[in-house]
Amino acid sequence: MNLNVNMTNVSLKYKEFEALKNVSFSLEIGKTYGLIGRNGAGKTTLLSLLASFREPSSGTLEIGGKDPFDNKDIMPHINFIYEIDYSDEYEPVKSFFEFQERYRPNFDREYAEKLAARFKLPLDKPIKKLSSGMQSALNVTLGLASRSQITIFDEAYRGMDAPTRELFYKEVLDEQARNPRIMVLSTHLVSEMDYLFDHVLILDQGTLVINEPYDEIISRGVAITGESTEVDSFVKYKNQLSTQQLGNTKSVMIYGELSEKDHQLAERLGLEIGPVSLQELFIHLTKGGESE
Numbered sequence: 413m414n415l416n417v418n419m420t421n422v423s424l425k426y427k428e429f430e431a432l433k434n435v436s437f438s439l440e441i442g443k444t445y446g447l448i449g450r451n452g453a454g455k456t457t458l459l460s461l462l463a464s465f466r467e468p469s470s471g472t473l474e475i476g477g478k479d480p481f482d483n484k485d486i487m488p489h490i491n492f493i494y495e496i497d498y499s500d501e502y503e504p505v506k507s508f509f510e511f512q513e514r515y516r517p518n519f520d521r522e523y524a525e526k527l528a529a530r531f532k533l534p535l536d537k538p539i540k541k542l543s544s545g546m547q548s549a550l551n552v553t554l555g556l557a558s559r560s561q562i563t564i565f566d567e568a569y570r571g572m573d574a575p576t577r578e579l580f581y582k583e584v585l586d587e588q589a590r591n592p593r594i595m596v597l598s599t600h601l602v603s604e605m606d607y608l609f610d611h612v613l614i615l616d617q618g619t620l621v622i623n624e625p626y627d628e629i630i631s632r633g634v635a636i637t638g639e640s641t642e643v644d645s646f647v648k649y650k651n652q653l654s655t656q657q658l659g660n661t662k663s664v665m666i667y668g669e670l671s672e673k674d675h676q677l678a679e680r681l682g683l684e685i686g687p688v689s690l691q692e693l694f695i696h697l698t699k700g701g702e703s704e
């Protein structure tokens with residue numbers, strides 16, 4: 413079953429408030445997508461559409477060429493992992509595994525138990541009694557071991573300490589290599605997780621402002637550093653994201669393709685073209701009217 417995703421001109425309104433505006437993108441099996449955006453940008457709203465928890469107000473969403481909403485053939489292949497309130501959950505971890513085994517067609521019990529051991533999850537303890545980091549580890553265990561064609565992690569790392577998060581990231585890489593699928597990871601920990609992403613979606617106030625392969629974004633974002641007036645003349649007609657000045661030296665972050673001519677000009681002017689991280693680009697691309 414090929415469950416590639418196509419979202420076309422999708423908007424979603426909560427009453428009068430438009431949380432997603434004309435969003436279009438596609439997702440392909442075998443790729444890991446980073447979904448980033450500031451608080452309230454619309455990440456969870458977008459993911460809840462992908463998971464068919466909601467329907468678009470306008471536009472179309474197709475998964476495997478079909479409308480996924482209430483579609484019993486597609487739903488079991490989509491797994492949306494998000495923070496769940498387990499305060500009333502008296503069942504132990506192993507009962508959850510049994511349930512998943514019945515409901516999820518590709519759930520791998522052996523792998524789930526291996527992960528539980530790695531995350532030090534006690535199989536017999538009621539889930540409500542696990543620490544919040546352990547509950548998150550349980551959530552990601554269910555997501556990874558479900559082997560669902562579309563696996564969505566919405567800030568799934570909450571409560572996990574740094575070594576546990578590292579374990580999770582390693583499993584994301586290993587799983588994607590072993591059992592290719594669509595993985596979508598929404599996160600605020602951009603600099604920690606960017607190496608996982610094949611492709612990046614950046615939402616800004618409900619609008620998809622970046623939908624690019626990770627390598628392309630990184631190659632387009634550069635810092636131009638050198639003598640102030642030379643830098644000014646070089647960046648004059650470019651998309652400037654931020655400026656730093658120290659004495660007569662200036663560094664300007666720009667976003668856009670640099671031509672061969674640009675590279676030659678930079679060299680002639682004695683300007684340095686340096687790399688910029690995804691986190692820096694994200695901060696400046698979604699600044700929206702705030703002053704530096």
Ligand SMILES: Nc1ncnc2c1ncn2[C@@H]1O[C@H](COP(=O)(O)OP(=O)(O)OP(=O)(O)O)[C@@H](O)[C@H]1O
Pocket residue numbers: 426429431449450451452453454455456457458
């Ligand atoms: N059920 C709802 N009713 C009305 N407005 C909502 C509802 N859910 C979300 N919103 C609004 O939609 C916008 C997007 O919210 P969403 O939760 O998708 O953002 P987010 O990017 O996931 O944010 P965060 O990073 O803080 O988790 C916000 O302005 C939020 O207040």
